[in-house]
Amino acid sequence: MGFEILKHVPVLVEEVMSFLRCEPGRTYVDATLGGGGHASEILQRTAPDGVAIGMEWDEDALSEARKVLMPFGDRVKIFRENFIRLPDLMKAESADGILLDLGLSSMQLDKEGRGFSFRGDSPLDMRMDQRTAQTAADLVNRFSSEELEYIISHYGEERWARRIAKAIVQEREREPIRTTQALRKVVYRAIPKRFHSRRIDPATRTFQALRIKVNEELENLRKILDTGWKILRRGGRMCVISFHSLEDRMVKETFRTLEKEGEMRILTKKPVTPSEEERKRNPRSRSAKLRCAERI
Numbered sequence: 001m002g003f004e005i006l007k008h009v010p011v012l013v014e015e016v017m018s019f020l021r022c023e024p025g026r027t028y029v030d031a032t033l034g035g036g037g038h039a040s041e042i043l044q045r046t047a048p049d050g051v052a053i054g055m056e057w058d059e060d061a062l063s064e065a066r067k068v069l070m071p072f073g074d075r076v077k078i079f080r081e082n083f084i085r086l087p088d089l090m091k092a093e094s095a096d097g098i099l100l101d102l103g104l105s106s107m108q109l110d111k112e113g114r115g116f117s118f119r120g121d122s123p124l125d126m127r128m129d130q131r132t133a134q135t136a137a138d139l140v141n142r143f144s145s146e147e148l149e150y151i152i153s154h155y156g157e158e159r160w161a162r163r164i165a166k167a168i169v170q171e172r173e174r175e176p177i178r179t180t181q182a183l184r185k186v187v188y189r190a191i192p193k194r195f196h197s198r199r200i201d202p203a204t205r206t207f208q209a210l211r212i213k214v215n216e217e218l219e220n221l222r223k224i225l226d227t228g229w230k231i232l233r234r235g236g237r238m239c240v241i242s243f244h245s246l247e248d249r250m251v252k253e254t255f256r257t258l259e260k261e262g263e264m265r266i267l268t269k270k271p272v273t274p275s276e277e278e279r280k281r282n283p284r285s286r287s288a289k290l291r292c293a294e295r296i
C-alpha cells in the first residue's frame, strides 16, 4: 500500500534569502536543488536577470526541480552532479552566493522503493544518487561487525551500536537482510525493550547512520567546504543548513579556520534555527541549523 508523498517544504527561507542578499544581475549556486524550493525563491528575488546554478544528484528530485523551475527559462542552469564537482563546473566563473541545504528532501524520505524510511517495506537501498554502486543492503550484508558498530555509533550516535551490529551479523548468517522491515526488526530485537523510546522509532538512528555512510555525506561536505568558498566573489556568501551535529560541527570549524586565515568572515556567531512558528508549521525543520560566512 502506498502513502502520500509530501512536497518538500524549504526551511529557513527568509533567513537564507536575507543572508544571500539576492539582487538582480547576480549569480547564485544552489548546490542541493531538491524540489527547487530555495532556488525558485532565489530566482524570484533576482528577476529579471539573476542566474541560478543548480546541482542535484538524485534523478527523482531533479525532475521535480526541473518542473518547478521551468518558468524561469534560461536563468537557471541545472546539473546532475555531486556538489563536490562545483569548482570544476564553474571553471573561471564566480558566484555571489552558495547555498547548501544538506540531507534528504521529504520526497526522498516518503517515496516508496528508495529505502530511506521504515514506513512501508522497501528494498534496503538508500542511495541518493542512483548511479552509485553501493546500497545499504550491500553494506549491511558485507561489512564486519566492527565496521557496522563504528558506523552506527559514530554517524547515528546510537548507544546500542555494538548490540545492533552483532544482531545484524547474526541475522545475515541465517538470511541476507534485504528490506527496510527486515533491518528494522533486527534493530528492535537488539535494543532492550525498556529502552525503546516512544518519541522516536528505535530504528531511526541506525537508518540515519547507514544513509550517511551509503552517500558519503560527511566526506562530501568536507570536500565542498574546503573548496566551494573559492568560487565566491569578494563579499559573496556561503550558507549551509545542516541537520546533524557532526555536519554542523564541521561547518562551524571550517568557517572558524577560514576566518583565522583571513579568507572568510563569519556572519552567524551562533547557528540560526527555525522560529517557533516554522517548527510548528513544518516539524521536519526542527533540527535545522544555518551558518553563513562571507568571502573577504
Ligand SMILES: C[S@@+](CC[C@H](N)C(=O)[O-])C[C@H]1O[C@@H](n2cnc3c(N)ncnc32)[C@H](O)[C@@H]1O
Residues within 6 Å of the ligand: 008, 009, 010, 011, 031, 032, 033, 034, 035, 036, 037, 038, 039, 055, 056, 057, 058, 061, 081, 082, 083, 084, 101, 102, 103, 104, 105, 128, 220
Ligand atoms: C534537504 S534537500 C534540499 C531541498 C531544497 N533546498 C528545496 O528547497 O527543495 C537536499 C537535497 O540535496 C541533495 N544532495 C545531497 N547531497 C548531495 C551531493 N553531494 N550532491 C548533489 N546533491 C546532493 C539530495 O539529493 C536532496 O535532494
